[in-house]
Amino acid sequence: MKRHYLFIALLIFVPACSGITPRFVNHPRPDMTISFDTFENIGCPPDKHGFRRCSSDSPLDILGCDQIRKPSDLLGGLEPSYPIALCFVEPYRESDEPGKANAEMIAEGKYFYRIGGIYPLYVRYVVFRDDQFHLIKVEDEFRDVFAPIETADEALSYVLAVKNLSAYYSLDFNPTYKYFANEIEDTYVDVVASGYLVHLYYYEMFGCGSHITYAVDMHVTTQGHIEEIERGPVYKNPTEDGLCID
Numbered sequence: 496m497k498r499h500y501l502f503i504a505l506l507i508f509v510p511a512c513s514g515i516t517p518r519f520v521n522h523p524r525p526d527m528t529i530s531f532d533t534f535e536n537i538g539c540p541p542d543k544h545g546f547r548r549c550s551s552d553s554p555l556d557i558l559g560c561d562q563i564r565k566p567s568d569l570l571g572g573l574e575p576s577y578p579i580a581l582c583f584v585e586p587y588r589e590s591d592e593p594g595k596a597n598a599e600m601i602a603e604g605k606y607f608y609r610i611g612g613i614y615p616l617y618v619r620y621v622v623f624r625d626d627q628f629h630l631i632k633v634e635d636e637f638r639d640v641f642a643p644i645e646t647a648d649e650a651l652s653y654v655l656a657v658k659n660l661s662a663y664y665s666l667d668f669n670p671t672y673k674y675f676a677n678e679i680e681d682t683y684v685d686v687v688a689s690g691y692l693v694h695l696y697y698y699e700m701f702g703c704g705s706h707i708t709y710a711v712d713m714h715v716t717t718q719g720h721i722e723e724i725e726r727g728p729v730y731k732n733p734t735e736d737g738l739c740i741d
Contacts, residue, residue, distance in 0.1 A: 516668065520680040524664040525648050527571030533578040533623045539563045555621060558630040559600075561585040563621065570656050572648030573641050577622040582630065584617040605632045608659040612701045612741035620656070634721075642719030647684040650691035654713050657721060660695040675728040676710070690716035692724070703739035707731045 538553025539562070547563045549556040555563055560582035570579065584606065586597045597617075600606065606617040620631040622640065631637050634657050644650050655662060662682035685692040697709045708731065712724040 515674040515677065517674050517676055518678045519666050519668065520678065521665060522681040522683050524662075525569065525572070525651065527648060527652070528568045529566055529571045529573075530576065530578040531565045531580065534563060534565075534580045534621075537628075554628055555580075555582065558582070558621060558628060559584060560619070560621060560630075562616070566620075567655065567662075569662055570652045572646065572650075572652035573656065574645070574649055575624070575641070577624045577640075579623075580621045582619040582621045584619065586615065586617065600632075607634065607637075607657060610659065614741075618659075638719035643717045644691065644715055644719055645717065647686065647691060650693055650715050651682070651684050653719065654693045654695065654715050654721060658695075658713065660697050660711055660713070663696045669730075671732065671734070672730045673733050674730045675707075676730070679710070679729055687714070690714060690718075696729070697726070701740050704736065705731050706735040706738065706740070 534547075534555075537555060539547040539549040539555055539560070541547050549560050549563060553560075560580075562583040562585070564581040564583065566579060566581050573579070584597055584600065586601060601617060606619055609615040609617050620637065622629050622631060631640060637657060641649075641653060644653055651662065654660065664681045666679055666681055680694060682696070683694050685694075691714070693713045693715060695711050695713060697711050699705075699707050699709070707728045709726050710729045711726045713721055714724050715721045
């Protein structure tokens with residue numbers, strides 16, 4: 496059913512209760528792919544664990560990428576459809592000079608978001624256009640490359656790229672979970688008057704205690720400006736309540 500109002504409550508949240516059996520609403524996963532072949536032989540080969548650490552003679556190391564990774568194919572809605580890679584900066588490198596540069600980068604907020612615990616990685620992007628690799632450090636630069644946002648698939652890809660959120664599909668009831676919502680809906684995108692409403696998820700992975708999954712509603716304008724509209728707890732795995740992840 497079409498959702499016409501941006502600020503309507505999209506989930507009905509209720510107090511935690513072990514007896515909740517939510518209604519699930521499923522949607523098909525969009526069929527998208529990204530182009531990553533350009534990054535296969537550029538001095539960042541995968542190690543035995545699949546991590547692509549860049550050698551000192553790689554053009555991506557020169558751009559400041561300690562590691563690269565193929566993004567989710569759900570970024571395949573971005574237009575223009577440049578080959579794109581995640582560029583990870585490690586703040587705790589052995590060399591003094593990169594360490595100093597990384598500290599300045601972090602202090603100035605020149606990254607999209609961080610992942611990990613006590614040894615985090617800081618996320619940037621590299622695209623290949625006009626026969627050159629281009630580093631995209633922050634959201635404003637990303638907007639300059641990929642805005643305007645003109646389709647629902649592009650809106651989904653754009654928000655997933657810029658924010659540390661996930662798209663969930665084929666959600667179903669798990670009797671071992673504790674639920675906080677009466678209705679749980681797969682990721683979707685709705686067209687609204689001022690842009691798009693994107694329904695995503697965030698899993699609270701790091702730290703100690705409960706590791707809750709939240710539903711997060713984001714609004715993105717056609718010009719590429721993003722705002723969080725609503726966030727609420729959806730479920731948790733009680734076996735993780737005493738788990739500490741760093």
